Amino acid sequence: VQRVALSLILAASGSLGCDAELEPVYLWPYDAAPEAQTVDGLIAVEAEHYTSLSANGTPVSWTLVSIDSDAGVEPDPDPSHAATASGGAYLEALPDTFVTGPSESVPGTNFFDDPTSAPFASYEVRLAQPGRYYVWVRAYSTGGKDNTAHVGMDGQWPESGRRLQLAAVDTWAWSSNQRDAGGSLYGQPRTIWLDVADAGIHTILFAVREDGFELDKWVLTPDSEFVPEGFGPAEATGL
Ligand SMILES: [Ca+2]
Ligand SMILES: [Ca+2]
Numbered sequence: 001v002q003r004v005a006l007s008l009i010l011a012a013s014g015s016l017g018c019d020a021e022l023e024p025v026y027l028w029p030y031d032a033a034p035e036a037q038t039v040d041g042l043i044a045v046e047a048e049h050y051t052s053l054s055a056n057g058t059p060v061s062w063t064l065v066s067i068d069s070d071a072g073v074e075p076d077p078d079p080s081h082a083a084t085a086s087g088g089a090y091l092e093a094l095p096d097t098f099v100t101g102p103s104e105s106v107p108g109t110n111f112f113d114d115p116t117s118a119p120f121a122s123y124e125v126r127l128a129q130p131g132r133y134y135v136w137v138r139a140y141s142t143g144g145k146d147n148t149a150h151v152g153m154d155g156q157w158p159e160s161g162r163r164l165q166l167a168a169v170d171t172w173a174w175s176s177n178q179r180d181a182g183g184s185l186y187g188q189p190r191t192i193w194l195d196v197a198d199a200g201i202h203t204i205l206f207a208v209r210e211d212g213f214e215l216d217k218w219v220l221t222p223d224s225e226f227v228p229e230g231f232g233p234a235e236a237t238g239l
Helices: none
Strands: 043-046 052-054 061-066 089-094 120-127 131-140 148-153 173-175 193-196 200-208 214-221
Touching: 043 120, 052 061, 120 214, 131 148, 148 193, 200 214
Parallel strands: none
Antiparallel strands: 043 214, 052 120, 061 089, 089 214, 120 200, 131 173, 131 193, 131 214, 148 200
């Protein structure tokens, strides 16, 4: 396990203010920002602490659901899961029209196998070291038509970030599985990753593949043995 400190910056309004000499600091768009900490190469970010969201010309958007407010977007067949979400909030891809039962996938409308034309959320982070980062997400699905997404970086969507697959249903669960990896529809752990060529500011991207996907929190870790549990690491803290 590499023991290199890593810092994280989230841009509050597009101005990153990055400076390699600065102590790591959050620039959350929230007043109650946690104090930043240096960590052992791992970062953890609440999905609701995004830098920006884009529908990317589609009818679907990542939409905030919290203990204080429902998404207010219909149709959304399942109830809020904010009460059991990390931080009491998450993003859901809404509206959700591709659901278990008599519904059809419509590419570009409720199903986005190609992440380049999918709705996405952006997170500005500062990575203090290059290398391979395994991607874990804490997410919720209520069926097989709500349980995949894509991960990208800096406007790119590498094959290793495509088709992130949840293996659990009707519960919050962590996954780093790529659909079909290892000969299983539900994939295998640590088959979703991002290769980072240079330290510095990067934009981590999460795109919708199936509407109704609920994204609570995500982790990047260089540790191939790390498996998050429960709510996972506190934001930006490490092992
Ligand atoms: Ca769906
Ligand atoms: Ca959350």
